Amino acid sequence: MIDRAALPSFDSVFSPVVFRDGAIDLLDQTRLPHETVVLQLRTVADVAEAIRVMRVRGAPAIGITAAYGMVLAAQNQDPQAPIPKDVMTQTAATLRNTRPTAVNLTWAIDRMLSVYRSVSTESGSAVFDTLLKEARRIHKQDIAANRAMGELGSNLLPDNATVLTICNTGALATGGVGTAYGVIHTAHDRGKLRLAYACETRPRLQGARLTAWELLHDGIPFRLLSDGAAASLLKTKPIDAVLAGADRIARNGDTANKIGTYALAVLAEKHGVPLYIVAPTSTVDPSTPTGQDIPIEERSPDEVLAPQGTRFAPEGTDAWNPAFDVTPAELIAGIITEQAVYRGPFDFSSQ
Numbered sequence: 001m002i003d004r005a006a007l008p009s010f011d012s013v014f015s016p017v018v019f020r021d022g023a024i025d026l027l028d029q030t031r032l033p034h035e036t037v038v039l040q041l042r043t044v045a046d047v048a049e050a051i052r053v054m055r056v057r058g059a060p061a062i063g064i065t066a067a068y069g070m071v072l073a074a075q076n077q078d079p080q081a082p083i084p085k086d087v088m089t090q091t092a093a094t095l096r097n098t099r100p101t102a103v104n105l106t107w108a109i110d111r112m113l114s115v116y117r118s119v120s121t122e123s124g125s126a127v128f129d130t131l132l133k134e135a136r137r138i139h140k141q142d143i144a145a146n147r148a149m150g151e152l153g154s155n156l157l158p159d160n161a162t163v164l165t166i167c168n169t170g171a172l173a174t175g176g177v178g179t180a181y182g183v184i185h186t187a188h189d190r191g192k193l194r195l196a197y198a199c200e201t202r203p204r205l206q207g208a209r210l211t212a213w214e215l216l217h218d219g220i221p222f223r224l225l226s227d228g229a230a231a232s233l234l235k236t237k238p239i240d241a242v243l244a245g246a247d248r249i250a251r252n253g254d255t256a257n258k259i260g261t262y263a264l265a266v267l268a269e270k271h272g273v274p275l276y277i278v279a280p281t282s283t284v285d286p287s288t289p290t291g292q293d294i295p296i297e298e299r300s301p302d303e304v305l306a307p308q309g310t311r312f313a314p315e316g317t318d319a320w321n322p323a324f325d326v327t328p329a330e331l332i333a334g335i336i337t338e339q340a341v342y343r344g345p346f347d348f349s350s351q
Contacts, residue, residue: 058173153183253346254291
């Protein structure tokens, strides 16, 4: 059983990241589900490393962590003097370069920079206080957005629903209850959910390690399946919806999400099952016209060759390891944000 008392919390809500006593308390997700380790991040370098190696992951949680990273940068300066502009811009650049695909990262950094600019002539302590308030505001807004998405998404599901999801989109990936997972959680609370299927999500197994961890704790009925079993599942079982998160949504609705989501979208279309993308408006990027313009992160081949540190491939094998793929807008039945459920053709130019 998960000991929630040992985990970070924000406004009495479990959160994988929280700023407390001058440091960022961060649940190390690379150690789950076998160990519960809460790290204390005290420098910008600590934050950048945690994002890069995926001690924290999930687009909204990455954005929140980066916002708190900007707070750390201000805290580590002279409290009596104005904070030099290059300190904050260099911090922003360091954090921005950790992972390229999730737009929430740059969204949160840009928002924090904007607030810094408005108070840049004040003392370091005043800047710190203002930035901390803004980072906490981002965190609170994500919690509220999660609740709203859960309600809107649950309304789309029939009674006694069975759903399929991929990767981890719950509290571990966000500031609140989750995006796609939040829909599952809300449907379960309403008595509308019969069963959730969770893909393992190779190669890092976020579904097997993290989503299963959350589903068990929340008492939600589920079954885990290998990614390759999704086609047979959709062909042979009555699935009411596929629910996925997003790391970036282009202006036309094309959506980057964890590798394997595109395959699920093609399979869902083939079998007449709606695919819903669930993500906050901070994940929508009007400056990116289409999915072809989304930068796709490629990670170390070792994640494929030796998942979780255990090598399966023979020595001398190389691997291609894109962390994300892009689902075309025409395969998406709806995009659920905290504001509304959007149907295609999508146009997010005004977001």
